[in-house]
Every structure is written in C-alpha cells, then in structure tokens.
Amino acid sequence: MSSKRIGRISEEVKKIVSSIIRNDLKDPRIATMTSVTRVEVTRDLRYANIYFTVLGKDSEKHKTLKALEKAKGFVRRGIGEKLNLRYTPEPIFHLDESIEHGIYISKLIDKVSKERKDESDEDEE
Helix, strand or coil: CHHHHHHHHHHHHHHHHHHHHHHHCCCCCCCEEEEEEEECCCCCCCCCEEEEEEEEEHHHHHHHHHHHHHHHHHHHHHHHHHHCCCCEEEEEEEHHHHHHHHHHHHHHHHHHHHHHHHHHHHHHH
C-alpha cells in the first residue's frame, strides 16, 4: 500500500479520534485540554498508534490515558462508522510528551544564552 494512502488514512483517523474525544466521550477522567498530536496507521491497517497530549498535571495525563484505554472499543467503532475500510484499525494510545520536552529544551537554551550574555557583560566591564 502506498505511503500517500497510509498518510491520508492516518490524517483522517486523527480527525475522527479528535472529534470523538472532544464530543462523544463523557468520561470525567479525560482532561478537557486533551488533543491528538499525530496518528500512525500500520501498513496493513490493523493498528492505529494514536499520540495525544494533555495540558495539565501528570496525574491528569495518566487518568486520561487510562480512560482512553477503557474507551478503545467505542473509539474503534466510531472510526469504523466514519471510515469505509476493509479492517477497522485497533487504536493504541500513547502519551506524547514531545511538547513538554521541547519546552524544557527551550528553557535550557534560554538559560545558557542568558548566562553567556551575563558573562560577556562582566568581561566588558
């Protein structure tokens, strides 16, 4: 199967899952600031690795992951209703912490650049 088709299916699954999480799931454990960052469907269309991020504390992140794991069947049925594929992919949820990691790296870079600026200001005096 072509990688373009896999990419299009992945994007469509991302839209569907985002809509399901936002509108259809009523589990109070799911944080309101949950967003799907990316979806990777396997080449055989059997599995969909769904990466999501939660704005909040670690406890909220893990509660949301557990709630999404519980709602796998509901999410899969929703994907199957909206996508006409031979196989409906089995959702596998992953907590995506790349945004938090990027923020951490950005803070480190800012800290180092500030320290270098302070050192160069001291050298000039």
